[in-house]
Amino acid sequence: MPVNSLKKTSLFSVMVLILTGCSQAETNTASDPAASPALNAKTIHENTLVLDSHIDLELGLIADDMDPWSSGKTLTDLEKMKAGGMDGAFLIVFSPQGDDTSEGIAKAADIAETRYNAIKRLTEKHADKIELALSADDTRRIHKTGKRIALIGLENAYPLGNSVDDVSMWFKRGVRYIGITHVGHNQFGDSSNPSYKKGETLSLHGGLSPLGKDLIATMNAVGLIVDVSHASKSTMMQAITLSKTPVIASHSGARAVSDNVRNLDDEQLRALAKTGGVIQIVAYGPYLKDLTPAQQAFKDKVRKEMGLEDDMAFLSMDAKTEDLYDFKMKDVSKLSPPANISDLVDHIDHVVKTVGVDYVGISSDFDGGGKIPGWMDASETMNVTEELVKRGYSQEDIDKIWGGNLLRVLETVQEYAHE
């Protein structure tokens, strides 16, 4: 799940965008573009195992014994996946960050339980259409049957409490990656987005806490992928140093293309690639595209009007002030078109140019905030492949980007645990 990141954009980042944002398309021109790129993309898409690394489940739609995708309101469901040629996805057991108290942790554990049970119901109720995959081989086997593939990721380690005892329980249930943090620092490490409202500063632990270091070692031993999306740069770099296996960012962008604290800078991309890991570029507009100078000027004006020119006052505003701010900012999107598939693929191009095609993938973040014009729900997934084909990516590249790289990581992580 993303946070309102519109607030974290600086003028500098706008300049970075201007300097780098327009040159991506020319750098990847196809040497042999097909006569009909759309037809070619369709064939390539059908030949590819298309795996999305981050799809959320809305809590309001999974109460009691509801099938999470039966409401017709979700951006992902079995029909939409089939229509869009999306073969599988990591479905996310997400808990928002609360206080480090037994009550807070118990509440988060309840939420995690609700989401996990909804995934279980989905795969049980529609066993003929979707199946839970526990490994890379499993994923490929299910793909051959024509069924959709469900994998599970845990977003935010907070509900684990103040120990790592539950890690193997979650592994047994099918979870294959755990994101260390969400918004706000937790007992395992520092977040990329401190909860300034709660009085947090940039860092609580200086990266990973001692418990966070235990978590990495335990995940390695059990066979779980370490996910650094939402983690601060120091948490992320320490996790990479400590982890014996490749690390992923399950839903982030490239900071050189869009300067947001949720994105990875080039130093982080290089460190990630060195582990053999992968960054899954997320279809969440504010992480993909910086504000234009006109939008930045609009934002500056609103901040000034509201007496929020000081960064700390801005970042720690209370809920009522934030509502007013959001109201005043609602027209900012009219000043420039929102990020689209071309922006998403600009991030992919940047990762490819910086570290290579073996270290990048794609995540929609559907039903958790993600959607961009052209890829508004799972039924439009082929449009992403079409843009990749237009930029000159081959079938082999697209196989890697749409899941091959991520499955390689899963395989490596599980092999390490076996040995």
Ligand SMILES: [Zn+2]
């Ligand atoms: Zn998230």
